Amino acid sequence: MIGALLLLTFSLLGQDHVLHTQKLGHLAYSQELNDIWGWTDTNGREFALVGTVTGFSVAEVTDPTQPVERHFIPGATSIWRDIKTFGNYAYVVHDVIGASSPMTGEGILIVDLTTVDSSEIVYTRFQPTIFQHDTIPVELQRAHNLYIDEVGRLFLFGSNYGIGGVLIFDLNNDPAQPELIGVWDDYYVHDGYSRGDTLWIAAIHNGFFAALDVSRPEAPLFMAQRHTPAFLTHNIWPSDDGKYVFTTDETSGARVMAYDVQNLSNIRVADRIRPSYQPNAVPHNVHVYRDYLITSYYTAGLHITDASIPENLIEIGYYDTSPLSSGKTEGAWGAYPFLPSENILVTDIEEGLFVIAFDFVRGAHFFASTEDSLTGDAINNAHYIWKGLETTGYADIAGKYKYGHPTDLLDTLVVWKQGFQSREYIVSLQAGQRTDLAVRLLPEGYIPPKTDFEGFEIRFSPNPASGGEIRVYRDNLLVKDKVELFVYDIMGQLVLNTVLKGPQEEPFMTFPMDLSSGTYTAILRIDQQKSRPTKLIVIPN
Secondary structure (H helix, E strand, O other): OOOOOOOEOOOOOOOOOEEOEEEEEEEOOOOOEEEEEEEEOOOOOEEEEEEEOOEEEEEEOOOOOOOEEEEEEEOOOOOOEEEEEEOOEEEEEEOOOOOOOOOOOOOEEEEEHHHOOOOOOEEEEEOOEEEEOOOEEEEOOOOOEEEEOOOOEEEEEOOOOOOOOEEEEEOOOOOOOOEEEEEEOOOOOOEEEEEOOEEEEEEOOOOEEEEEEOOOOOOOEEEEEEEOOOOOEEEEEEOOOOOEEEEEEOOOOOOEEEEEOOOOOOOEEEEEEOOOOOOOOOOOEEEEEOOEEEEEOEOOOEEEEEOOOOOOOEEEEEEOOOOOOOOOOOOEEEEEOOOOOOOEEEEEOOOEEEEEEEOOOOOEEEEEEEEEOOOOOEOOOOEEEEOOOOEEEEOOOOOEEEEEEOOOEEEEEEEEOOOEOOEEEEEEEOOOOEEEEEEEEOEOOOOOOOOOOOOEOOEEEOOOEOOOEEEEEOOOOOOOOOEEEEEEOOOOOEEEEEEOEOOOOOOEEEEEOOOOOEEEEEEEEEOOEEEOOEEEEEOOO
């Protein structure tokens, strides 16, 4: 794996949309491509399984800088071809057949990948006859997509059987002769994913995703559904823990959506995201790998999202494979992130096969709550302004605000709303960490009650501080008195309490600065007298 990739770099070809990624290799094809999958043999050699308009290609990518096509199997002409694997077999399906196709539908192309080093790779075309309603014979000609789960069940979606629901096959007895074990044909299904007893489906024509109970594959049960924003639900993939699902709507400007599905009776939106550099692009397929969303985003290319906190999706990486910039279905069709090398395979319809390295970094997560200091009520629609980033956001109806950044960040955050006094914070965010801030605004014009004791002033030097010793100053500081320092974090939690020592002849005392980056409030106490609270900022070394 390539380490420490450049955060934002330009390739030799002038590529200007690159973040935390690097192109390792490229293989041009003389025809347009569609789907991509991968396979690794027993010796650790890696292969790209590539769908093309006129067939199926096997390319070796063991040396990612030099992809080499090993075999090509011609097939029916179709702009839709999808691939999955089970053990050492590849299963390939195609959808609507072009008028110039040299052949009719071929059902499921089943390829024995152990013969990849032979002069002729071994394959069969599986075209069973399935009886619709137990009486009408239907020969399997085509399907839009398929998925194979961890126990060897093949789910076929969008076939020429019935209205294109789900056909379920068992591959365990004979992988080259799948056994039909179930049918669910209530809706047309475009794509899906199965794990355990749950099959997630994307019903693109009906605009929703749904969960089916397939514990008894001969009689799947419909459990729940949820419409997606554009009503063009193209694909779906769950998080590794099964608590969330991620979906795409195949239309211009659509976002990848995150849903909390822990309660199927109340599926809720967790977050949504789209490429910052090409917001009108069309999302195609999203996959989950190590809590990252790996999305083929057509003309925006490969898009990578940190989904370790699904309620705060962060754009963390991208590589734009396409010179096109439009809201059309051109560019990156598929992205496969599951090779042992962790290289990502991307098929671009017009540009060919890409092998991309991704520097597996995490984003910096920030959450804030906005409240009225006097009443404790939530303040909605408060403005959150990052001065350095020149970025503005707003608190939601519950006063909640969130932000994600692809790297460490030190910036000034201003929070304000009409009718309240604004507040300013120095915020330090760190990649891979979550930072929470409680923002409490005072009403405009509010004057706190005056007290008899105002407290004395202190100051720190340096401030901001980044390590080593820090000095605290107060005029006429007497070391014979007990001098205590209290330091609180932004949540008001005491993080440091120490008794200071210092030379009597100096107007300051020192203490070691071993606090993590952030904004703190400090108070000095001499006997029973306390200083006014003073801001202390700690920045990374």
